Amino acid sequence: MSHRKMALCLSIIPGLGQWYNRQWAKGVLFLVFAASFLTAFADLFNMGFWGIVTLGTEVQRDNSIFLLAEGIIAVIVALFGLAFYCFNLWDAYKSGERRDRGDRLNTLKEEYHQLVEQGYPYVVSSPAFFLLVFSVIFPVLFSFALAFTNYDLYHTPPAKLVDWVGFDTFLKIFTVDIWRSTFFDVLSWTVIWTLVASTLQVAAGILLAVIVNQKDLRLKKLYRTIFVLPWAVPGFVTILVFAGLFNDSFGAINHTILAALGIDPIPWMTDEHWTRVALILMQGWLGFPYVFVVTTGVLQSIPEELYEAATIDGASMFAKFRYITLPMVLLAMAPIIITQFTFNFNNFNIIYLFNGGGPAVPGSTAGGTDILVSWIYKLTMQSSQYALAAALTILLSLFVMGIALWQFRRTNSFKEGV
Amino acid sequence: MRSSVRSKKFLRLFVSYAILTFVAVAIIYPLLWTIGASLNPGNSLISTTLIPKKPTLDHYRELFAGKESLLYERWYWNSMKISFFTMLGSVISVSFTAYAFSRFRFKGRKNALTLFLLLQMVPQFSALIALFVLAQMLGMLNSHWLLILLYIGGQIPMNTYLMKGYMDSIPRDLDESAKIDGASNTRIFFQILLPLSKPMIAVVAMNGFTGPLGDFVLSSAILRTPDAYTLPIGLYNLVNEVMGASYTTFAAGALLISIPVAIVFLMLQRNFVSGLTLGGIKG
Numbered sequence: 139m140s141h142r143k144m145a146l147c148l149s150i151i152p153g154l155g156q157w158y159n160r161q162w163a164k165g166v167l168f169l170v171f172a173a174s175f176l177t178a179f180a181d182l183f184n185m186g187f188w189g190i191v192t193l194g195t196e197v198q199r200d201n202s203i204f205l206l207a208e209g210i211i212a213v214i215v216a217l218f219g220l221a222f223y224c225f226n227l228w229d230a231y232k233s234g235e236r237r238d239r240g241d242r243l244n245t246l247k248e249e250y251h252q253l254v255e256q257g258y259p260y261v262v263s264s265p266a267f268f269l270l271v272f273s274v275i276f277p278v279l280f281s282f283a284l285a286f287t288n289y290d291l292y293h294t295p296p297a298k299l300v301d302w303v304g305f306d307t308f309l310k311i312f313t314v315d316i317w318r319s320t321f322f323d324v325l326s327w328t329v330i331w332t333l334v335a336s337t338l339q340v341a342a343g344i345l346l347a348v349i350v351n352q353k354d355l356r357l358k359k360l361y362r363t364i365f366v367l368p369w370a371v372p373g374f375v376t377i378l379v380f381a382g383l384f385n386d387s388f389g390a391i392n393h394t395i396l397a398a399l400g401i402d403p404i405p406w407m408t409d410e411h412w413t414r415v416a417l418i419l420m421q422g423w424l425g426f427p428y429v430f431v432v433t434t435g436v437l438q439s440i441p442e443e444l445y446e447a448a449t450i451d452g453a454s455m456f457a458k459f460r461y462i463t464l465p466m467v468l469l470a471m472a473p474i475i476i477t478q479f480t481f482n483f484n485n486f487n488i489i490y491l492f493n494g495g496g497p498a499v500p501g502s503t504a505g506g507t508d509i510l511v512s513w514i515y516k517l518t519m520q521s522s523q524y525a526l527a528a529a530l531t532i533l534l535s536l537f538v539m540g541i542a543l544w545q546f547r548r549t550n551s552f553k554e555g556v
Numbered sequence: 557m558r559s560s561v562r563s564k565k566f567l568r569l570f571v572s573y574a575i576l577t578f579v580a581v582a583i584i585y586p587l588l589w590t591i592g593a594s595l596n597p598g599n600s601l602i603s604t605t606l607i608p609k610k611p612t613l614d615h616y617r618e619l620f621a622g623k624e625s626l627l628y629e630r631w632y633w634n635s636m637k638i639s640f641f642t643m644l645g646s647v648i649s650v651s652f653t654a655y656a657f658s659r660f661r662f663k664g665r666k667n668a669l670t671l672f673l674l675l676q677m678v679p680q681f682s683a684l685i686a687l688f689v690l691a692q693m694l695g696m697l698n699s700h701w702l703l704i705l706l707y708i709g710g711q712i713p714m715n716t717y718l719m720k721g722y723m724d725s726i727p728r729d730l731d732e733s734a735k736i737d738g739a740s741n742t743r744i745f746f747q748i749l750l751p752l753s754k755p756m757i758a759v760v761a762m763n764g765f766t767g768p769l770g771d772f773v774l775s776s777a778i779l780r781t782p783d784a785y786t787l788p789i790g791l792y793n794l795v796n797e798v799m800g801a802s803y804t805t806f807a808a809g810a811l812l813i814s815i816p817v818a819i820v821f822l823m824l825q826r827n828f829v830s831g832l833t834l835g836g837i838k839g
Contacts, residue, residue, distance in 0.1 A: 207689050258741050259656035259665075266649040266712050267668075273709025274675055277683030277690070284685065346579060349572045354565070363822065364580045367587065370821035372769045374788045375810040378795050379590050382803055390589055423582065431829055455568070484679040487772060491792065511679060515773060518684050531682040538677045 142234030146227060155230025159237060163246050168226055175222070179215055186212025193287070194299050202300035203289065210279050214271060284528035291522040307529040317526070320502050320513075328509040331414070332483045335421040340475055342422055343429025344467055348459065351437045362434070369427035376424060377491040384416050384492075408497050410506030417507060421488055425478065429471075436470045437463070480542055486511045510534045594807035615808035625797075628809055630783055631790040635769060635813070638700055638707070638786060643764035645708040646715060650760050651753065653712065654719035655745050659731065669720075676713040680706070681773040688777050698784040703775060707768050715760045722756035723749060758827035769817065787813055 141159070149155025153169030156162075190209025194200025233243055244252065285307055287293075289300045311317050350361050368376065383389050384406040392403040406416050440463065448458050468475070486509075489495055495508035495516065503521055504513040510530060517527040595611040619628040657665060681687075687706060696702040730752075731744045739747070750757070768775070772788045779785055785793075787809075795806045 203689055204693060207686070207693060256662070259660035259662045262652040262745075263656040266653040266716070269649065269705060269709040270675070270712050273687075273706045274678075274680055274683075274713070277680070277686035278675075278678060280686035280689070281683040346576070349575060352568075352572060354569065355572060361576055361580065364583055366822070366825065367583055367818065370818035371587070371814045372766065372788075372817055374770055374772060374792070375814050376586070378791065378806065379586055379810065381795070382593070382807075383586055383589065435829060480677055486679070486681070487770065491772065511682065514682060515684065519777075524685055528685070534682065535678045539674055542677050543674075 140234070141237040142231050145230040145234035145237075149226050149230035152223065152226040155226070156233070159230065159233040159243060161233065161243065161246070164249065171222070172226070175219055179212075179219075182208065182212050182215060186210075190283075193301060194295075197299055198296060200299065201295040202287075203295050206283055206287070206300070207280060210276060210283060214276065214279075281528045281531050284525055285532050287525055289524040289528075290526070294522065303525075307525045308533075311526070311529060311533075316502070320504050321530075323502075324504050324508055324510055324513050327414070327507065328483065331417070331509055332479055335418050335425070335485075336475075336479045336482045338418060338422040339425030340429050340478055342426040344433050344464075346426065347430050347433035347437060348463060351434060365430050366427045368424050369431075373424060373487060374491060377420070377488055380416075380420050380423075381492050407493055410497055410499075413493055413497065413507045417488060417492060420492065421482065421485070424488070425482075429474070429478070432471060432474055433467055436467050439470075440466050476542065480538055483509075483538055484511050485509070486515065490515065590807045590811060593804050594811055596804055598804065615805045616812075618805050619809050619812070625782065626790075626794065626805070627782055627785070628790070631785050631787045632813065634700065634785065635787040638704055639765045639768045641704045642707040642711070642768050643761050645704065646711045646764040647757060647761050649708060650712060650715040650719050651750065651757065652745070653716050654723055655749060657716065657720045658723035659728070659749075669717075672713040672716055676717065680710040681771075681777075684773065684777050687774065691778050696778075698779055698781055700779075700784070703768075703778050706774060706778075707771070708764075710774075711764060711767055715763055719753065719756050719760060722753055726752050755827050755829075758824055762821070762824060762828055766817070766821075769813075 145155040145158050147155075148158045149168075151169075152172035153165040153167075156165035156168055185205075186209045189200075189205030190212070192205075193202040194205050236243055286302055286304055287300050288303045288306070292298065293300050311321055346365060349355070350358055350365075383391050386392065386403065386405055386407050389406070391406070396403065404412055406412050444462050445458060448462060453461070489507060489509050489512045493505075493507065495505035495512045497506050499506050503517060503523070505516075508516065511534070514527045514530050514534070517523040517530070592608055594615055595613070596608045597610055597612045597614065619626065622629075656662075657669065691697045691699070691702055694702065726749060731748050734744050734748055768786065769788065771786075772792060775786050776789050779789065782790070791806055791809055794802050794809065
């Protein structure tokens, strides 16, 4: 049997393969690490794996949700362990292979230097990675798992246990009438909202940047400063201010502006359609400065000769805009424009802070202007429909990821990124 | 001929100025209105005028009067603390991670980048229940440090992408020649890449600082008692307790946070605009 196979087989117990390769210190290190890993996490594995399978068996004693969380942590820790274990196998195999070829093996010191050299990117990015696991990946996995349980108001630990129910919740979204109609209402408004609000803010940003960028226009600096103000002020403040401005009974828009123009007060907060109009206008206000600033940067990088040549050829102002400025800007900004769309798709703050997703719709858990994320928030915080909220989260994530990936592929700009 | 060119130019400029003035007014009006509201006597907005007839600083005094339901000073410091440490943490973790992704080719690099791209599209707070359970299990409800860690973690994917894109645009010759001279990786990072990435660091720092200021969901799930609140939760509750009733006080509180943030933003603007244009486009 060749050294590499022998070493590989022996390192089924970490360290033995390294000993076989006469790397004594390394073998001890591996063995000690593996042993301490197992003893340290034995309880977690025991409890976690039992918990994630059964979700608890005895009311009062077992809290299904905590058990589920422990189970997921156990899975994550086990994956790290597995990664180390694979590394151990690979290391023994590689060293064995070198012996088969008759090469000298590295000393521990050399290995250490090699580790420092090759491991550098891992070492510097590991804090970020651990943080990501703990604050993003764990929660996402947890939500994912919840979608396959029956966790809701009637199954709330510690008084009740939660059970795995498979795809039931997903099926219900599409089969139970109220759920289905609410889901499609919310989804269609989410899509309309995303498209209209994002297009408005992008179009306004580009248009204003082009206008300000005209050579013979004065006060450029002043306009540019004023136009970034909506971006500079914290968004939640602006939204709450607008909620006051649009207020049906005392808001300045009805009271001062529309009254001065001789228009009757508009029910901004109580009529669903008017709330939608207000939301879209507001998002245009809030969102255009970012596009404006970036477009201004792009405009300044378009070579002047292009315009001069076009002028000589007798191109009109609009022709220049249509055939030079716009294509250049859109090409350069494709990724930024896409992020505007994904941002609005998930734009919880404006919907929730402005009017709480309202006005309320009778018999529905979602208000008239709720988008998917704000509906999910309400299901979680107000009606305790945790499993439904989690299932919707999964659908939403798949939807956004699908569209975004497709878009990124289409606009080549992504290729360079990775 | 001459005069038609001239009148065309006049018309173009006239329309331009008209549009710009309209937008400028639309931007400034709400801001002025807030200032007006904060100076108006009384709680209600019905009597509010843009320029108050009898301006008063009462609402500002009320903010600092230390009422049980209105711990404005406390919320302010909570917000500042959380924003500052989130900014610090995300600049440090993001710049190191971006350095690794931009300058090293290692196993798992491509997968990690794809993972980052996907994660930045899932809103972190859609996993709200999980974060709440996590806080409960760790016994860290009301903990600002937990919140800070969650904010930093949530910002890593997007900001790493921006920063990596920016670092990719810095010529590699620079660090390669330093490497030949015997500089260590860490030294190259601190002495070459970091100084050259300043515009993007400004962007990441700004995202880090303003992110927590714009968050309502995570903080309201984790911070449960008024003395732990941040400004967004505190001010939202102030407005929504009885809509309109304390609106003028809210306006005063809103201004005290908006003005410093906006001033810092405008001062730093030049730094991060170049970062955004370049990094954002390269993506």
